[in-house]
Amino acid sequence: MKKASIITYGCQMNVNESAKMSNIFQSLGYEMTENIDESDLIFLNTCTVREGAATQIYGKLGELKHIKAARGSIIGVTGCFAQEQGRELLKKFPQIDIIMGNQNIGKIPQALDEIEHKTEKHIVYTDCEDDLPPRLDADFESQKTASISITYGCNNFCTYCIVPYVRGRERSVPLDQIIHDVEKYAKKGYKEIILLGQNVNSYGKDFKNGDNFAKLLREICKVEGDFIVRFVSPHPRDFTDEVIDVIAENEKIARSLHLPLQSGSTKILKAMNRGYTKEQYIALAEKIKERIPGVALTADIIVGFPGETEEDFQDTLDVVQRIQFENCFMFMYSIRRGTKAATMENQIDEDVKKDRLQRLIALQNSCSLEESKTYLGKTVRVLVEGESKKNKEVLSGRTSTNKVVLFKGDKDLEGKFVNVKINECKTWTLYGEIVE
Template structure:
């Protein structure tokens, strides 16, 4: 049996596409392994959101050169970086056999057959990014969580982001296809369904059927079975009242909402082309908390965007302080070639960005601890993920609000929902015991 390795970089959409690549290769008779030294084929599923992505990928290709020389390993590059670089990637690195954009992974069997025939030096598939890719079965590493793309591409053109240029304009998947996939994964035993899109709450804007994100969520919740629905990422400018109402009345929808902030400064938000102000974001967060009791909010935040002053940064700290995110993904701005922000005047020194990022992290850590403390003595419904990586005698799971919980219990509970009373709270984890309530 031939061995294959899949290495994934980047976002949840790439994780989903890697799960599909895994299924394709398994159907072709490949054994999926993590041992590169034993691989007959290696696929790097790449990201291009950050400038440093290229360095990481080039470094991995350097590692693969020796394996290829020893075993004749077939090397394939898929994903956004492959879509962006195309044929130039194969020219720069002759060891690459296959370059394949994120819309084209269904052609992997054809590409492998061509390379194995010896008649082709390289196989390049990098179009058309405006087409909906075929719906493919997936084999997820987690037997509890399955993900489903509901849109592809993006129409927002935030000035720091390359995604619309490599994934194309936004296209919605027909609702019937999505519902069929949800049913299939629930029947397979998955307990958590993650809906994916660059901007999930603009789902349906390009469809002539009148379907929208609220309707999609409502229909998913009608599907029989015990499961939890999560989604990433919504855009604040499109977060409608009907979506809040659907979430509030359906316990199948997780009470954790990721609401990217990016900056707390209205001036910087305008430069980012985010299409909302500081005040509008804060009003939206307050409305969500009122209409969806028990909800937790998380965010993405960028510090050091071009022209960000100390006053602008203090606006960001003000939003974080007042909203109280349970957690946040925090980054220093890094220029991305091909985006409008990369050529803006007012680029900040690295040291200024580092100092601001640390201040933001310190504040968010305090807010995360405050949020954790609110769980003390509460009973939470938890999806059991399995034994803890640090202590196999303890189980780990997540609440509807996506909080990690550690507790004693039988390993056979993996993949089920249990009630856990929270006895102790740390910044990132809760500790409790299973109860029958």
């Protein structure tokens, strides 16, 4: 049997699209393998959010050149980097057979047929970036977690981000199609369903029938089955009271909400084109905490954006201190060619960026530890993910607030919900015992 491999870089949208490609390859008679040396078909699903992504992808393509020479493997590149580079990739790497943007992966069978029958030497599909991709079934690696893309593209044009240029304008998937997918995955026994989009809570803005993100969440919660709903990534500007109310009213929706901050400085937020101020963000976060008891907030933060002064950075630290995020994804700003921020004056020195990042990490670590301590003595509902990777003697799972919990139990509990009493709290991990 022929074998296929997919190497995935980047966001959860890419992970979702790789799961769809895996399903396509298997339907074409390929067996999936992680060993690229024995693969007859190798696809790179690429990311272009960070400038350094190209180096990683070029290195892998160089490695694949030798595999292709040895066994004649078909090489494909998809994802945002493929969409951005298009035919330019062929000039550097003529060993590539297929280049296609994310929205074109439904054409993989056609592309493979043309390459295998040598009707075309190279296939490049990077058009239709503003069309809605076809609905494709997915083969997820996890038997517990399924993901569904509810929007494609982005209209926000944050000045540091390349995504709107490579994933096209915002398009929402019809509500009934999403509900159909949720019902299908719930019946298959998936216990966690993740809704994906560059900006999930702007869902439905391109519709004229009144469907919006709050209505979508409400309809998903009506689907029968014991599962939990998560979503990434919302935009603070579009987080409506209606959405907050729906989450508060429905236990099926996870109590972990990702609320990207990016900066605590109103001046920097304006330069980023984020569409909110420091005060508006804090007010929203406090409203969410008040209306949804027990919610855990997480955020993305960029330090060292062009023009960021020490005072601006102190504003960021102030927001982190006041909101007490459960966790943060923290990055140093890096120039991304093709974005407005790349041409801005007052680029920040690397040493200053590194210093600020370390100070931010230290503050967030202390906040995370304080948040962890609030679980001590509580009994929490946990979705069992399986044996801990670091210690096979215990099971690992996650709470509705996305906290990792370790506890003793039978391997047969994998994929089930259990109640765990928390006896010990560390910065990133809780420890407990199963209770009835």
